[in-house]
Amino acid sequence: MQIKRILIANRGEIAVRIMKTAKLMNIETIAVKTAVEPNAMYLSYADVIFDNTEDASEIPVFLNIERLIMIALETKANALHPGYGFLAENAYFAQKCVDNKLIFIGPSPDAIYKMGNKTVARQIAMAGGIPMAMGHAGNIANEEEAVIVAEKIGFPVIIKAASGGGGRGMRIVRKSEDMEKNFIIASKEAEKAFNDPSVFVEKYIENPKHIEFQILGDTKGNVIHLGERECSIQRKHQKLLEEAPSSALDDQLREKMGEMAVQIAKAVNYYSAGTVEFLLDSEKNFYFMEMNTRIQVEHPVTEEITGIDLIEQQIRVANGEELKFKQSDIKLTGWAIECRINAEDVQAGFAPDPGKIESIFMPTDSYVRVDTGVQANSSIVASYDSMIAKLIVKGKDRKDAIKNCKLALDKVWIKGTKTTLPFFRMLMRHQKFQDGTFTTAFIEKDLDKFYLNSEYEEMLAAWLATKLFIEENLSEDSINIDFEQGKEMSPWLLNKRINQF
Amino acid sequence: MAQDNLNIRKLYALSSENKRFCFSLPLKHNIRIGKREYEVQLKSDEKYGTYILWKNRKYPVEIIRSRQNKYEILFNDISYTFTVETPFSIQRMKVLSTTKGKAEKELIVAPMPGKIIDVLVREGSVVTRGEPVAILEAMKMQNEILSPVNGTVVKVSAKANTNVMKNDLLVEIKL
Numbered sequence: 001m002q003i004k005r006i007l008i009a010n011r012g013e014i015a016v017r018i019m020k021t022a023k024l025m026n027i028e029t030i031a032v033k034t035a036v037e038p039n040a041m042y043l044s045y046a047d048v049i050f051d052n053t054e055d056a057s058e059i060p061v062f063l064n065i066e067r068l069i070m071i072a073l074e075t076k077a078n079a080l081h082p083g084y085g086f087l088a089e090n091a092y093f094a095q096k097c098v099d100n101k102l103i104f105i106g107p108s109p110d111a112i113y114k115m116g117n118k119t120v121a122r123q124i125a126m127a128g129g130i131p132m133a134m135g136h137a138g139n140i141a142n143e144e145e146a147v148i149v150a151e152k153i154g155f156p157v158i159i160k161a162a163s164g165g166g167g168r169g170m171r172i173v174r175k176s177e178d179m180e181k182n183f184i185i186a187s188k189e190a191e192k193a194f195n196d197p198s199v200f201v202e203k204y205i206e207n208p209k210h211i212e213f214q215i216l217g218d219t220k221g222n223v224i225h226l227g228e229r230e231c232s233i234q235r236k237h238q239k240l241l242e243e244a245p246s247s248a249l250d251d252q253l254r255e256k257m258g259e260m261a262v263q264i265a266k267a268v269n270y271y272s273a274g275t276v277e278f279l280l281d282s283e284k285n286f287y288f289m290e291m292n293t294r295i296q297v298e299h300p301v302t303e304e305i306t307g308i309d310l311i312e313q314q315i316r317v318a319n320g321e322e323l324k325f326k327q328s329d330i331k332l333t334g335w336a337i338e339c340r341i342n343a344e345d346v347q348a349g350f351a352p353d354p355g356k357i358e359s360i361f362m363p364t365d366s367y368v369r370v371d372t373g374v375q376a377n378s379s380i381v382a383s384y385d386s387m388i389a390k391l392i393v394k395g396k397d398r399k400d401a402i403k404n405c406k407l408a409l410d411k412v413w414i415k416g417t418k419t420t421l422p423f424f425r426m427l428m429r430h431q432k433f434q435d436g437t438f439t440t441a442f443i444e445k446d447l448d449k450f451y452l453n454s455e456y457e458e459m460l461a462a463w464l465a466t467k468l469f470i471e472e473n474l475s476e477d478s479i480n481i482d483f484e485q486g487k488e489m490s491p492w493l494l495n496k497r498i499n500q501f
Numbered sequence: 502m503a504q505d506n507l508n509i510r511k512l513y514a515l516s517s518e519n520k521r522f523c524f525s526l527p528l529k530h531n532i533r534i535g536k537r538e539y540e541v542q543l544k545s546d547e548k549y550g551t552y553i554l555w556k557n558r559k560y561p562v563e564i565i566r567s568r569q570n571k572y573e574i575l576f577n578d579i580s581y582t583f584t585v586e587t588p589f590s591i592q593r594m595k596v597l598s599t600t601k602g603k604a605e606k607e608l609i610v611a612p613m614p615g616k617i618i619d620v621l622v623r624e625g626s627v628v629t630r631g632e633p634v635a636i637l638e639a640m641k642m643q644n645e646i647l648s649p650v651n652g653t654v655v656k657v658s659a660k661a662n663t664n665v666m667k668n669d670l671l672v673e674i675k676l
Contacts, residue, residue: 352640462514462522
């Protein structure tokens with residue numbers, strides 16, 4: 001093995017995840033200790049800890065290219081794993097690693113660049129005849145042209161700002177008569193928001209499913225796919241639950257989409273792990289969206305149904321090894337579901353709820369896998385994402401996996417912050433989730449409540465409130481306060497209560 | 502007063518959705534569901550912290566806030582707000598509700614610490630319930646701050662690109 005020492009340019013659960021596999025492969029790891037999380041769990045998995053707590057730079061270290069390269073050289077790492085997020089899809093960073101003779105555990109800088117640039121990625125897909133929502137390679141000059149393009153790709157269509165993002169300058173058009181008005185508005189909005197009035201027209205896919213394919217390639221030109229993941233349970237493009245495989249695909253469609261995904265990857269000479277994202281409409285038409293050139297948060301569900309360690313494969317490919325399996329060797333067995341347990345308040349529209357984890361116990365059943373970077377006394381800090389743990393549950397089929405997931409969710413114990421657990425407890429019992437007909441619009445359109453509402457639990461909470469009231473107001477040794485007069489509670493009483501709990 | 506307390510036979514816990522749970526005094530540690538009674542215990546230990554033991558299952562609980570007779574309780578990751586009332590105070594509430602008017606203004610505060618990305622209203626803007634008034638970024642996520650009421654904006658304290666603490670006033674709305 002050429003790779004001897006890996007600098008983990010990341011934190012949290014993915015840092016732990018990478019180091020676990022590295023340990024199995026007898027490769028040393030280096031983790032970076034930051035001032036924000038000096039006692040983080042991931043540090044305990046590293047062979048070497050680089051102390052970066054004195055770093056006065058304004059850029060967080062995991063985004064600081066020069067500093068990471070410096071750390072790698074100083075600690076004599078000969079490889080670097082970027083994880084996900086931060087610099088994982090930064091082509092310049094990957095190139096910098098190569099320039100400094102560091103093995104970048106990921107795809108080539110060129111592949112990262114091509115897939116990161118939407119226009120280039122689309123041109124590549126279009127040249128390969130991959131179905132796309134985009135009906136036209138370039139911008140649209142005027143409303144007449146927009147009508148022609150829309151009629152060619154079929155209504156409804158969506159007008160998008162070429163320089164845009166975040167929903168601004170977007171207009172859905174359902175018939176030719178509405179085009180003129182909407183085109184002018186969209187163009188004006190685009191000019192106002194992005195200083196660029198150019199817009200383009202895409203097919204608008206109503207209530208699609210988000211289906212993505214896991215790709216694995218080596219530097220010898222072999223590329224295979226490891227089946228799909230369904231990630232339609234998302235809120236504002238933040239995925240909450242992923243599963244593999246998807247109940248929307250049969251073998252025939254899987255083969256067809258998988259082939260397309262491989263074709264896209266091959267077009268940029270892709271190696272390492274990657275993900276090709278598609279939208280799937282209700283008529284089972286699929287459209288290429290984008291390719292992610294990194295290991296994904298939801299990679300464990302694929303690992304669970306294929307038995308392949310994706311981090312190990314990334315390391316082996318980066319080491320120059322050839323893939324040990326062909327497409328025909330890949331068998332999907334069973335079903336896996338991943339719940340992202342985040343420190344968020346589902347009763348306040350999933351608002352982040354940072355804080356200190358006082359206690360955490362995760363189920364240890366054979367059908368459960370937990371990927372986490374958090375333990376008791378860890379803090380969920382506002383500067384990073386709100387993930388506490390990924391609860392990955394297996395079953396022999398989807399029904400079995402849901403049953404197991406329900407059981408596992410009730411065994412998770414987290415105190416200190418509010419979590420997304422009540423959302424998943426509700427989801428497992430929701431008809432539309434159970435029958436698999438949900439789409440990316442599920443959370444916005446099909447739910448009126450984001451959490452499980454149990455009458456018994458509410459009654460027990462009411463019992464507790466009543467008990468507290470009695471202890472504070474009616475018990476013999478309590479101070480009599482006339483709560484109806486609106487007086488504040490005496491500090492003595494508060495102190496007593498704090499001691500009690 | 503102490504004498505009065507002894508005469509209270511019942512207490513009501515009213516939820517924020519106006520559900521009423523009635524408990525007779527002295528408070529029992531058994532709750533009847535159908536024909537069976539189940540023991541409910543409030544416990545606390547070093548490993549789990551505070552929890553309720555019911556039907557052989559532990560439920561994490563936390564007392565988030567208590568003010569006068571109002572309690573906010575986190576039970577199994579869901580927060581509930583109750584006001585605990587005596588039969589007497591319930592009676593008094595009924596009288597009060599007919600004589601006292603409603604609040605006239607609504608203060609929208611930051612639900613969490615973060616950075617204001619955008620303020621979407623101005624003084625004099627008419628807002629409807631559920632309409633976003635500001636965008637607050639916290640933990641890499643942009644959160645729309647929605648107006649809980651219909652009304653007119655009378656004051657805007659939030660400024661784009663400034664940091665706010667939890668409970669900082671953002672917008673004041675006249676109903």
